Each structure stands twice: as structure tokens, then as C-alpha cells.
Amino acid sequence: MGKKVLMKGNEVIAEAAIRAGCKHYFGYPITPQSDISHYMAKQLPLIGGAFVQAESEIAAINMLYGAAGAGARAMTSSSSPGISLKQEGISYMSCAELPAVVVNIVRCGPGLGGILPAQGDYFQAVKGGGHGDYKMVVLAPASLQELYELTVEAFNIADKYRILTMIMGDGNLGQMMEPIEFKDKEDIYEANKSWATTGTQMKREHNTVTSIYIEAEVLEAHNNKLQSKYTEIASKEVRVEEYNTENADIIVTAYGTVARILKNVIKNAAKEGIKVGLIRPITLWPFPSEAFARNAEHTKAFLSVELSAGQMVEDVRLAVNGKKPVYFYGRTGGMIPTENEILKKIKDILEKQGG
């Protein structure tokens, strides 16, 4: 391992991407993720890559389409309103099976909303914000070390399955600073990109990157192919952290930085003799349903804590499947729940559950 360096979250994403072999980045300024663009604008020209400040988020995602289709490891990043604009390209790239990484440093909405941290884009990311049946792998780091490692992994997953991978962090993650320990060398998945448009050199049939299949039978066959790829990913790529779940009376769940607040809540609760466990989904899609179903056998209740009006809680309910009650606590608008508010909610629930 290399030496520790203190870095800001957004810069960690950019540095990790470069270490993963990403030499092409396309972006449009939007708070709170613009540091990614600044870092790329400085670094990419020095390594023979390209930074392009696009005229819009729509153009940026379509530049990503071109670059990924041309066989490069490439990335775009934005924040919530900008990610909404990218949905067109996300759907097209998913259909054309173009591997690339999209970063969403989530701010609060709806509309222009505000620039403070939020988790209100969960539905958009995991349920398909664009049209048609498609999935992205969605990774939700909770620390900057994890942000670094998952950004590298995002490129590997994208190349391995020819899929879009989204790094979803809230504004906290993009703006905060933590020490990072970079590896001397990254593990890079070397994909065969013989499908890419790199010029035939008159040595092979011409390649086509497309998302249009006019004939119904052909499109259904293509959709079935996409779905079986998603099934394979769901069976192989689930990532989840379980903490203190074994004898927990109640299991709290959150992703990203909110899970770090919950770990303090768990310690405070333990001082009062309350046994609280944590399930932290690291992949939001594929969702770690098995961890919830298994723990539903012994715990009394679940509580999903989110910086939203209640989005991931729906997937928790599906996973728990009525076996135990599932509660929700959320703040929006950039408000962050305190440890005390969450502990109070836990106590209220356990009182209701008679425990």
C-alpha cells in the first residue's frame, strides 16, 4: 500500500478513475460535484487523455456514449438535476450495452431544490430513471477509502458486464476530506472490446453500436439478453455490510454517510442496553435482499433511515416480505438526522413491539 494522503471526496473519485485507466471525462458544471471536473481538467491532458466541458449534461452523456462505444474507459459526473438530464443517454447506453461510469453526487430536490446532501435519487438510480427495461449497477460508498475502491471497481464491473455503473454519493461524501491509502497498482479487469468502433482497418466486418431494434422479435430477444445479464449480476455482485445483526432486537438500515451516523447510534443504544444491528447496502442495485430476509427470521423490526421521504424503504419491505414490521425515518431538504432523533425513533418502535 502507498502512503496516506488527505483528499476531498470529489477529488478521490477523479483520482480513482484515472488510476482505473479512465482517460476521457465529459462533464458540465453543477454543485456539489464540480471538483471532479476541475481535477480532470488538470490531470487528463497530462496523461494523453481528454477533458471536455460539454454544453449540457445531455451532451456530456452522449460524449460518454461515443467514447465508451469507441472502446475507452470513460466517465461523466453530475448532481441530481444534471443526472435527470442524463437519463436519455443512460437508457440508450444501457440498450447499446456500453460500459462506462456515471457519478451522481446527490443534492436535494425536487426541482432545483438545494445544494445540500440528500438521497432522493434512489428511485431514479435503481428503478430506471430513463425509459425502458434496464438496470445500472449502483454503488453507494460510505467513506472516502471505500469511495476510492468502489470507483475503481465500478470500471471493472462496467467492462466485465458491458453495463453502466453509477457511483451514488450524497453531497457529504463529495465535499468531506478523509485520509486515503492508495494502492501501488490497481486490479484492472482487461475486457475484450472487439465490439467497439475503432476503425475496421479493412481487416474485419464493420462494427455497429446501436440502441435501435425496429423488429419486435429482435428487440424482445435483445431485451431477454439484457435481462439474463441483470440476473447474473444480481447473483454475483451484491455487496452489503452487516454489523451487530446477530442478536439485534431491531435492525437499522441506511446507505452512504447516513450509515455512519447509525453506527454511533448503535453504540449509544448499547450503553442503554438496546441491541441494534445495521445492514448497509453497498450495492443499491443489485439490492442485498437476502441479508434482510435472513435477519427477518430473528429480529423484531427494521428501520430504514434516509435523507429522503422514503425510497429505499420500499426495497426493504419487499425483501422482508411482511415477516416483520418495517419503519421509516427520513429528513429532506439537506437536513441530517441527529443520533438522538434516531435513537428516540428506535425506542418508540421497540415500545410498540413490546420489547
Add this chain to the structure above:
Amino acid sequence: MAVVFDRPHALVDVSMHYCPGCTHGTIHRLVAEVLDELGIEGTTIGVSPVGCAYNNYLYFNCDMQQAAHGRAPAVATGIKRVHPDKTVFTYQGDGDLAAIGTAEIVHAAARGEKITTVFINNAIYGMTSGQMAPTSLVGQVTTTSPYGRKPELQGYPIKVSEMLSTLTGAAFVERVSMHDIKNIRNAKKAIKKAFQVQQKGYGFSIVEVLSTCPTNWGKSPVESLKLIEDKMIPYYPLGNFKGADLEV
């Protein structure tokens, strides 16, 4: 016996889907002839639009990407930045380029993106059944301007070549027409020069090609060619707007 006329290698040997009298097919041939003559089929990557030419990736023998409506210049930018040594072109119609994709074409030109655009202006949306295009002429009857295009309601047609030629990054801009043999030969020359301008790295190049849509114009193929000459050229003057003097 000597072969005097053959299919260009860069054009795939399949039937095209275009309507009788449509000039898309001939324009495809011109592009393919240019790829052959410059010997760049194997090092060229094209971008197909949304519109009647949406699947021209089936017709060109070079590598192709199909883009979302209007986004071809952005897709081409991504390709070119990854492969600066390759030739990259977009093929776009008037709805694609001058309506939904206005931002993408203007900024690709402004950046001086080293790509070539073949812009088909037939003053109508063909594929979606004859709606008013940004380039539809004043008074032109379409399915969405059934009483004729009225400037007080729908404004005036956009002169794309004139507009783009104001941008410093646009190195070569020329408007040509497909209405007779002489002009088709000029169109070929302009397309060839546009590709050469890209190869030399001068910047963005575009050829606007005045084209027909007999089906949606409700005219015969011959009447359609006449209509280009009588109605379109007076509003869209032919000629080079920029880069005629560039050494290629």
C-alpha cells in the same frame, strides 16, 4: 470490358429503405465514394442520426455508432477524443440537427471539433410523417403547418450554414444541392473537401445538402428536384461560406 461504374467499397451491397425519388441514397453514395477515394474506410467511424437515415449504419462499411435524436455531434466528439487519428463523421437531417440537436451542432462547431457533418436539409420531418422542420420554408404546407408556415406564428426557417459560418471553430462550411447532375458533382467535391479539412486538422467541417422528400412534399421525384431549384435555393443560396481557400 472496362468497368466504368461500380458500387463503392464503402457502401454495403444491400437495398436501401428510402422512398422513390429521395436523394438520401445518392448522398450515401457520394460519402462512400469519398471514403474510397481518400482510402479511409478502415479508419473512419460514422455516426447515424434519428430520422429517415437512422439505420444508415447498415449501408456504410466503416464502423458506425447510432446516436439519440440530435446528439450525433456529441457522440462524434466522444469518438474523436478517444481516436484523434481517425476520421469521424455525422450524417444528420434537419429536425435532428437544426431543432433537437441545435446545441450539440453549434457547440461541436464552436469547439472546432475535428469532425465532418453531412447535413441533409429537405425542409421537412420525413420519418415521423411530414411535420414542419426548422428549415421548412415560409408558406410550406406540412402536417403541423396545415395552413402553411406563417412567420408570425412559426417564425422563419433557420439558415444553418450561414449561422455556423459565424463560428471561428467552423473551418469549412458549404451548401450544395442534389437537384441536377452538375450540382451532385459539386456536392461530392464539397463532401470530399470537408473530410480533407478534418484530416488536415483545421477544425469543424459541414456540408449542407439541399435534398428532396417527394413522399411528404406530395410531389413526384421530378417535381421535387424542380422544387429545390425554384423554392429552396432562392432562400438557401448555394456556395461556400467558409474554408474554400484552405489547402488540402
